[in-house]
Amino acid sequence: MDERTERVRRMYDRASGGYDRGERLQRFVIGDARPRLCGRAEGRVLEVAVGTGQNLGHYPPGVELTGVDLSPGMLARARARAAGLGLRAELVEGDAQELAFADGAFDTVLCALALCTIPDQRRALGEMRRVLRPGGLLLLVDHIEYTRWPLRVREAGKERPRRLPRTVAEEVGFGVEEHGRTALGFVEHVVARRTG
Numbered sequence: 689m690d691e692r693t694e695r696v697r698r699m700y701d702r703a704s705g706g707y708d709r710g711e712r713l714q715r716f717v718i719g720d721a722r723p724r725l726c727g728r729a730e731g732r733v734l735e736v737a738v739g740t741g742q743n744l745g746h747y748p749p750g751v752e753l754t755g756v757d758l759s760p761g762m763l764a765r766a767r768a769r770a771a772g773l774g775l776r777a778e779l780v781e782g783d784a785q786e787l788a789f790a791d792g793a794f795d796t797v798l799c800a801l802a803l804c805t806i807p808d809q810r811r812a813l814g815e816m817r818r819v820l821r822p823g824g825l826l827l828l829v830d831h832i833e834y835t836r837w838p839l840r841v842r843e844a845g846k847e848r849p850r851r852l853p854r855t856v857a858e859e860v861g862f863g864v865e866e867h868g869r870t871a872l873g874f875v876e877h878v879v880a881r882r883t884g
């Protein structure tokens with residue numbers, strides 16, 4: 689694992705104890721994005737960067753759920769949440785940039801509010817494509833860097849804004865079927881399918 693990814697892991701391990709305190713505020717910002725996207729999941733589902741499992745209760749009954757996250761601290765909370773909800777889910781430690789799953793192993797891949805923290809989002813989206821079966825469903829919701837005046841926001845020290853997950857998804861082999869913005873344009877959701 690490279691140093692940047694290791695740093696992200698340490699950061700989320702430290703933050704894991706307090707992460708869910710922001711759940712209410714986040715709901716205000718992202719609206720009903722969680723139930724709306726999770727509700728479309730079908731079959732064998734992989735949630736990448738599952739965190740503390742805030743999406744777990746929103747999946748339809750009958751899906752076969754696997755979650756992966758870099759941080760053992762976040763995963764411990766996700767496991768406790770799954771147990772509390774009486775859900776069966778395989779929750780494992782791993783790196784989104786190097787997924788330990790076979791090609792075409794899933795019908796749906798979902799990733800929420802995490803691509804913005806993964807150092808190499810192109811590699812992560814390439815891995816999501818690899819583990820999806822051809823025609824499989826990709827569901828994303830993420831913060832984006834707003835580039836239009838007057839709300840121009842950019843990470844300190846970066847010359848160019850982070851690229852839109854939707855654009856990168858198209859480049860690595862997804863066909864985008866639907867996308868839209870919430871939270872004054874700061875959060876984008878994407879529904880796409882693996883092409884080829």
Ligand SMILES: C[S@@+](CC[C@H](N)C(=O)[O-])C[C@H]1O[C@@H](n2cnc3c(N)ncnc32)[C@H](O)[C@@H]1O
Pocket residue numbers: 693696697700736737738739740741742743756757758759762782783784785799800801802805806807
């Ligand atoms: C902002 S939290 C979002 C958690 C969850 N998806 C949600 O919607 O609440 C970002 C999560 O991404 C995870 N993460 C960051 N980089 C990762 C990577 N390379 N591979 C897997 N998980 C990663 C962090 O550990 C953290 O749990």
